Each structure stands twice: as structure tokens, then as C-alpha cells.
Amino acid sequence: MSSPNPQPRTGVLQKVLTWLRAGYPQGIPQSDYVALLAVLHRRLTDYEIHLVVEELIREREAASGIAVEDIEAAIARVAKEQPGEDDIARVASRLAAGGWPLATPTSD
Secondary structure, eight states: OOOOOOOTTTTTTHHHHHHHHHTTOEEEEEEEGHHHHHHHHSSSSSHHHHHHHHHHHHHHHHHHHHHHHHHHHHHHHTTTOOOOOOHHHHHHHHHHHHOOOOOOOOOO
């Protein structure tokens, strides 16, 4: 049985945040959140995505002064939505420009 908070792969959080900052130098627009989570979920575990979202919340709160509870509520609403193919393509393009590895990993 796996633990509820498994350790993320070494350096994954920092690499993802670096890619996000490269792909979205002015910050991630709200319209891209749903597709962004869908694209990230292709390569990251649920726990790693949770860590990325926590860091994005901290950054947004520090930059905007918006309360964490408001940001978490907005993310919860967005997380229930299904992204359109055009949204996923737009986000994947931005992440690829920042160096995000979009190819599906193969098992050996």
C-alpha cells in the first residue's frame, strides 16, 4: 500500500516550476489552468501536481495579496472542468517552448 504523501522524484518540483516560468513568464492565465493540469498529469503523480499547485498558490498569494483560501477555492472549481483539445494544445505548446518533455515516457 502506498503512503498518502509519497516523496516526489528528486528535483521534479523545481524543474516543473522552471518550465512553467519559462512558458509563462508573465504568470499563468486563469484560462490555462484546466489544460495545464491535464498536461502536467501526463508526466506527474497526483502528489507532485499537488506540490506544484501549492507553490503556484504561494507565488500568486505573494504577488497579489489574494487569500490562500480564495485561490484554493478557485483551483478546486477549475480542477473539476475538462479542458478542450485546443486548450491542451495551447498549453502544451507553451510548456514545450519552456523545455517541458511532452513525449510520453516508454517503459523498458
